[in-house]
Amino acid sequence: MSRLGTSTLLAVSSIERREHTGRHRGETTSLESTPVPHTDLETIRYETDGAIARIVLNVPGKANIQSAQQVNDMETCLRWAEDDDNIKVLILKANGNGFCAGHAIVSPEEMASVYPTTGPTSERTWRRHNYDLFLWPPLHLFEFPKATISQVHGYCLGGGTVYAYLTDLTVASDDAYFQMPLPQGFALPGAQTMIEPWILMNWKRTAEYLYLAPTLTAADAKEWGLVNTVVAREDLDATVEEMAAKIALMPLTTIMVIKQGIKRAWEHMGMRTHLQGSTDLLTIATSASDVQAFMASRAGLRPRQMAAKNASEVEPPASD
Secondary structure (H helix, E strand, O other): HHHHHHHHHHHHHHHHOOOOOOOOOOEOOOOOEEEEEEEEOOOOOOEEEEEEEEEEEEEEHHOOOOOOHHHHHHHHHHHHHHHHOOOOOEEEEEEOOOOOOOOOOOOOHHHHOOOOOOOOOOHHHHHHHHEEEEEOOHHHHHOOOOOOEEOOEEEEOOHHHHHHHHHOEEEEEEOOEEEEOOHHOOOOOOOOOOHHHHHOOOOHHHHHHHHHHHOEEEEHHHHHHOOOEEHHHHHHHHHHHHHHHHOOOOOOHHHHHHHHHHHHHHOOOOHHHHHHHHHHHHHHOOOOOHHHHHHOOOOOOOOHHHHHHHHHOOOOOOOO
């Protein structure tokens, strides 16, 4: 493989996406239970194993919820894997009972600590929160120049589906389930950046998914085209590792050219500009009085709970 070719593709990828400043990489350590080099950040463990890197969501006690810290840690790890010429494949997985329960939904008093990207003015929230936290990082995952695989088990909700759907391949265990509860449960039109039209490529399915907030089983998600493969929970690790190892047999340049070709097809159809526009529309929605009134009416319910409450209040049609 030509190092010049790989470096050129890395440079092109870096130019095509917005730059972010990552934290300095810490020292790698080893644990008996994980005999590979790794770095523990506040919310994520980053592992390297030959040509394979793993980003492991690692706040299982809080359902691996998305906070500003987790997004920043994710960005740091993506940059490490991108800049390491030894890495060909990135696996995104999680510790705990599920993959990711979505955004951290917190009280107004907690916002400053969990989301320091918000306030004190609406224009700063638009730039630092809606864009820097929920637009550019998903675009970075979508535009990541090497092969990516998400490994999903248990719950995958709200903002967590962004991690699951924007990778090149998605493998789910048979106990996984998926939902976008934010429209029904929090009055947001989606996970701040509307990826669903591009992931589903189906108008009717996209509308159903966002309007009605169905909970999809792993089998449903495969039938909808949201995941590639469903396997037994005990086979999940081995299946994903086998996929990654097979991809890693190819030269890095070959992998990156395939990735660029797929990505640019979606970009030519307008995905990148649409995602930016959807974030602007969300900024408008969050300041609307009816949206704010809905958020205030939740009485502490999480979005998935509020979506279930709404569903229970709709009477089924009378039968003959």
